[in-house]
Amino acid sequence: MIVALAGGVGGARLAVGLADALPPRELAIVVNTGDDFDHLGFRICPDLDTVMYTLAGENNPVLGWGRAGETWHFMNELKRLGGEDWFQLGDRDLAVHVLRREALRCGVLLSRVTHDLAARFGVKHALMPMSETPVRTIVKTKSGELDFQDYFVRLRCKPRVTGFRFAGVRAARVPDALARVMRGRVDAVVICPSNPFVSVAPIVSVPAIKRWLASRTFPVVAVSPIIGGAAVKGPAAKMMRELGVKPTVLEIARHYERNCGNVVDHWVIDKQDAKLAGAIERLGKRVLVTDTMMTSRRKSAALARRVLGFVQERNNV
Numbered sequence: 001m002i003v004a005l006a007g008g009v010g011g012a013r014l015a016v017g018l019a020d021a022l023p024p025r026e027l028a029i030v031v032n033t034g035d036d037f038d039h040l041g042f043r044i045c046p047d048l049d050t051v052m053y054t055l056a057g058e059n060n061p062v063l064g065w066g067r068a069g070e071t072w073h074f075m076n077e078l079k080r081l082g083g084e085d086w087f088q089l090g091d092r093d094l095a096v097h098v099l100r101r102e103a104l105r106c107g108v109l110l111s112r113v114t115h116d117l118a119a120r121f122g123v124k125h126a127l128m129p130m131s132e133t134p135v136r137t138i139v140k141t142k143s144g145e146l147d148f149q150d151y152f153v154r155l156r157c158k159p160r161v162t163g164f165r166f167a168g169v170r171a172a173r174v175p176d177a178l179a180r181v182m183r184g185r186v187d188a189v190v191i192c193p194s195n196p197f198v199s200v201a202p203i204v205s206v207p208a209i210k211r212w213l214a215s216r217t218f219p220v221v222a223v224s225p226i227i228g229g230a231a232v233k234g235p236a237a238k239m240m241r242e243l244g245v246k247p248t249v250l251e252i253a254r255h256y257e258r259n260c261g262n263v264v265d266h267w268v269i270d271k272q273d274a275k276l277a278g279a280i281e282r283l284g285k286r287v288l289v290t291d292t293m294m295t296s297r298r299k300s301a302a303l304a305r306r307v308l309g310f311v312q313e314r315n316n317v
Contacts, residue, residue: 001025001026001027001028001181001184001185001186001187002018002022002026002027002028002186002187002188002189002190002308002311003027003028003029003030003181003186003188003189003190004018004027004028004029004030004189004190004191004192005030005032005189005190005191005192005194005200005203005204006029006030006031006032006047006051006192006194006199007031007032007034007035007047007192007194007195007198007199007200007202007203008032008047008050008194008195008199008233008234009050009064009065009232009233009234010192010193010194010195010225010232010233010234010294011031011032011047011050011051011192011193011194011199012050012051012053012054012055012059013054013192013193013294013300014190014192014193014223014294014300014303014304014307015029015051015054015055015192016054016055016297016300016301017294017297017299017300017301017302017303017304017305018190018304018307018308019055019125020297020300020301020304021301021304021305021308022125022304022308024124024125024126027125027126028125028126028128028177028178028181029051029055029125029126029127029128030128030129030130030178030203030209031047031048031051031127031128031129031130032047032130032194032198032199032200032202032203033045033047033048033110033129033130033131033134033135033202034130034135034136034137034148034166034198034199034202035047035137035148035149035152035198035199036048036134036135036136037136037147037148037149039084039087039089039149040083040084040089041101042089042097042098042100042101043097043100043101043104044087044089044097044149045100045110045114045129046065046149047199048114048127048129049093049096050065051127052114052117052118052121052123052127053066053067053068053121055118055121055123055125055127056118056121056122056123057297058121064233066088066090066093067090067092067093069092070090070091070092070093071090071091071092072088072090072091073091074089074090074091074094075088075089075090086153086154087149087153087154096117099113099117100113100117103116109132109175110129110131110132110175111128111129111132111175111176111177111178114127114128114129115127115128115177126177126181128175128177128178129175130172130174130178130202130203130206130209131169131172131173131174131175131206132173132174132175133168133171133172133173134168135166135167135168135169135172135202135206136148136166136167136168137164137165137166137167137198137202138164138165138166138167139151139152139159139161139164139198140161140162140163140164140165141159141160141161141162142159142160142162143159145165146159148198152235157235157238160242161238161239161242161243162242162243163243164197164198164201166201166202166205169202169205169206169207170207172206172207172208173208174206174208174209179208182208182209182212186216186218187218187311188218188219188220188221188311189213189216189218189219189220189221190220190221190222190223190307190311191220191221191222191223191263191264192223193223193224193225193232193292194225195225195231195234195235195236195239196225196236196252196255196256196260197236197239198239200260201259201260204260204261204263210261213261213263214261219265219266219311220263220264220265220266221264221265221266221267221268221307221310221311222256222264222266222267222268223267223268223292223303223307224249224252224267224268224269224270224273224292225252226240226247226248226249226252226273227249227270227272227273227292227293228270228272228273229246229247229248230247231247232293240252248273248276249267249269249270249273249276249280250276250279250280253267253280253283253285254283257283264285265285265286266285266286266287266288266310267280267285267286267287267288268287268288268290268292268303268306268307268310269287269288269289269290269292270289270290270291270292270293271289271290271291273289274289277289286310288306288307288310290303290306291303
């Protein structure tokens, strides 16, 4: 059993590669829900939907979010009538939000809603939220605290970041399905190349997950979200600069060591960052240097196979 921790586009890209490489019974994908928020009466789950659409082959590769073949009649009419249009909801995407809202209103747990929606999209691998209960990422900025979507979408990541907190995380309750996975045999956890501050940190801050990782008997392998001093997508590099550290894979490794309970045992980094491998190894980590740029599903699957091979090597040491 491999457990993948994922959020955002980078997480979705490696998740789909792992799904192509592993049968459903051998992979569980745990997704960040710190980005979730309520908007226009809907519960919006951006990371869950991005991973689900990518696994189903229905993601929008141009925008990096939402569904392929999308239309925008609802948003255009909402704007014409004076409604809030800063967060874009496509017509096809909207159907998912309607079904999720109605299920949650009827008392269905988020994990069950996620399972049922994923099944309707033909996703066979286990896809589960990190928490049944709400956890909300709050971005601390020079101008005060902001809900994540206000920072990320409405303000386009412009405010200068000073830190983060995760409202509700202390009371977060993992889904029963995830609890069963954590009680069973796990061969490795793979941290996908997701933003360490706002995609991975909320997951590893959930108390049950944090305790599980702290007492682990399996390796944790992380794939760097930084390549050549830049984030492939998203504000991770900008956040690092504003927090006073260089946007390098070495600083990402140090961040996980200092701020996330030293949760990562081994690193997978891009060949552009090969010169930093020695410094990461001096932190006591094993390092695999390879091509980590996932520009197609084929490349995602190839990287996933290399990561899984690295895991097997480490388990055999």
